[in-house]
Amino acid sequence: MATELDRRFQVVDSPIDAAAVMRRVQHPGNGAICVFYGVVRDHALSGRQTSQLHYEAYREMAEEKMTEIADDLYRRWGIDRVAMTHRIGRLGIGEPSVVIAVGTPHRKLAFEACEYAIDRLKAEVPIWKKEIGPDGEEWVE
């Protein structure tokens, strides 16, 4: 079951190995690789200071949704070199919560497909975050 291909779309509960995410899109036909990191930052959408985020996932559905997004990358652009890993649990400032890598022959498509993938992931993949700061905790909606 746990082939390298399966591991392209993962929810993990330990720090993301970004180098491993990139290795999953390696291909001699790549001229460009775009890698996106979503990172915990010190100020939340609410404007309040954040010291930690807690991420929770509907893991099975999240991994299925990531696979569906990848299928759409293939349908739209013929791209089959994409990998996504989302981390759950408690993350401190500066830690990546999500890493997406896309490899393509030419660079324009790498940017376009990587941005499309993270936009879709953020809108559809069932993962939630709770801001934890000096003023308390709150689920971000």
Next chain:
Amino acid sequence: MATELDRRFQVVDSPIDAAAVMRRVQHPGNGAICVFYGVVRDHALSGRQTSQLHYEAYREMAEEKMTEIADDLYRRWGIDRVAMTHRIGRLGIGEPSVVIAVGTPHRKLAFEACEYAIDRLKAEVPIWKKEIGPDGEEWVE
């Protein structure tokens, strides 16, 4: 002279340390980091098979031009977290020739600014490549 800041815009003649390029844009206000890798691929623009590329730079001007591009990122978008490293010399297939990292509070700008940076770099930074394949060598223009 060789402060961490100076090292944000570099021409190097050894393999690029992509983790170090990323570290140069770390900041607690980052919510997104976009990293672009330009990679040697197995088929050249000419359609011929490539086995190696040789990169040559006008190094002093290349580093100045990268700094100028970064200045423009600041003028356009207020972005001051950008780092670029270009490698010269002989590179095999799959090796990165250039790595650009951009850190921003929100993701849309990270993609836009990173793509802008590589487009500008490719058009303006005086670095040339020679394709080396089974059929001979040729400077790519």
Next chain:
Amino acid sequence: MQTDRFVTPAARDTVLVKVRFFATHRETVGADRVSFELPGGASVADLIETLVARFPDIQPVVGAARFAVNREYAAPTTILHDGDEVALIPPVAGGRS
């Protein structure tokens, strides 16, 4: 078969579904999964009604939720079948960041 005639319609038509809760819903309900037995032909909307009756505290937040049946987003009119896994999906935050 003759035996079929003696099974009551109610018993025959009951479906058992597993409901999963996440984030703010999970904290409100105090559990991450609860099983519900519903009359045959019940929809996601019927399930939500049953759910709110049992966990009244969820009412203020359930309105913004989406639903998934067997890990696919599903409309409230979706008819449930025995063994289905239904999830309440609170709004995800990432669209803006």
Next chain:
Amino acid sequence: MQTDRFVTPAARDTVLVKVRFFATHRETVGADRVSFELPGGASVADLIETLVARFPDIQPVVGAARFAVNREYAAPTTILHDGDEVALIPPVAGGRS
């Protein structure tokens, strides 16, 4: 100063520039840098003319080049000054990939 009067105009107005070659130009010229002495007031275009006279093989490729003076792109009409570093910049390839 009295001595100024006896300096010949040619000698006074000469500028010495360093020219750098890269990629296909470097291979054609067979050197990565060559110094040129030019009359005062000479432009980049004048330098190129001198250059082609000395390295005729560069003529077919020089037409597509851009020029940099002291590491800034410069027009062919740019007047050169003593000590300037002029570079011939062959087309860079990356715009498409």
